[in-house]
Amino acid sequence: MRTLIVTAHPDTDSLTHHAAGRLQEVLGAEEAVIAHLGQEDFDPRFTIGDRDNYLSRDQPDVAVAAEQERIDDATHLVLVFPVYWWSMPGLLKGWIDRVFIAGWAFDADEDDCIVPGLQRLTMHLLPISGTAAESFARHGYAQSFNTQIEHGIIDFCGIRRGATAFIHDSESGNREAIAGAVEAATATIASAIASPTYAVAPAGQRQG
Template identity: 55%
Template sequence: MSRALIVIAHPDQRSLTHFVAAELETAFASQGISSEVADLAAEDFDPRFTRDDRSSYQGLRAIPDDVTAEQERIDRADHLILVFPVYWWSMPALLKGWVDRVFVNGWAFELTEGGSVAPKLAGLTIHLVPLAGSDASAYDRHGYRASIKAQIEHGVIDFCGARRGSMRYLYDSETKPQAVITDEVSLLARDIAEGARESLSEATAAKL
């Protein structure tokens, strides 16, 4: 069975972030895909990249246990979905710290003796769901969408060799009527889940 891991980093259980995660869970279930939500705020994940993290990056000590636990649940997933409000044109600090600590040398990529990088996440598809307070025209006009694409899609997903999944913005997230947002979230979640099921079907067919 295909599996999805939905990662969120918002302290308010009533937030749009949590609502999107719940809708994704429902949509994945409708497609026969098992899903799990990693609520980093509720789980009190420590986003600080400490001296121990630095030492493990250098290969001088084992990866910290809390990081290993995160890597293990990503390893169980075929699809990773990051749902986040856009803070200062990037991820919230908690989610960025999660990426900093979890996507490390020896697991997400390998630094070779010659100085090149060998990606290690080829079996994972990563989807992004940024929740934007502004409208689409503002993101295009100021280059914010291009910036986020470069930072996350190229800088993280491509670097680790994962597949790019959906990039689905929810614009005007603080000003649209609730009914409009609900409909958009439902459609967004359905599209991502259907795309995940179709990619699984294609992968299965390729093996036959």
């Protein structure tokens, strides 16, 4: 498997699921698989057990280890998700909280500098927003999104940045425009997977 597509939406008839399915079609089922976190009943809660594992560096529980294993089997990871409150849904954030942990996604050296652990992976983002692109720019949310997700998660773990392709105005009711946006976004991601160009954050960030 080259590409793992991850969604976080409770509705199987959602635009999120449709976009993920369309991306898989473009890439080919032999090249990409989809993990629907909402339908797989992944538990996003970071519990005391997760906290204990973080402190002790013990093996994570079976569900977390299984997620890490299927990411390890992939070269490209694509997150397809609706934008809630200018960020990702709680289910997807909880997945990252529990899965992208120290000892696997990153570690710290003796000088307390972060040592990224996922340089082998390229991550792409396909966010689906009900608002217009102009709204993101006007309110500074585009920069906030970049800082929180692209820099704060992708760069922190040393993951190669792939493509970020938004679908905006997803609730406009204009079916033709939305369908065109899905085609454009999935084509952008597929092209980036086929012909990757990488942007990698410098290593050795100090833990804050």
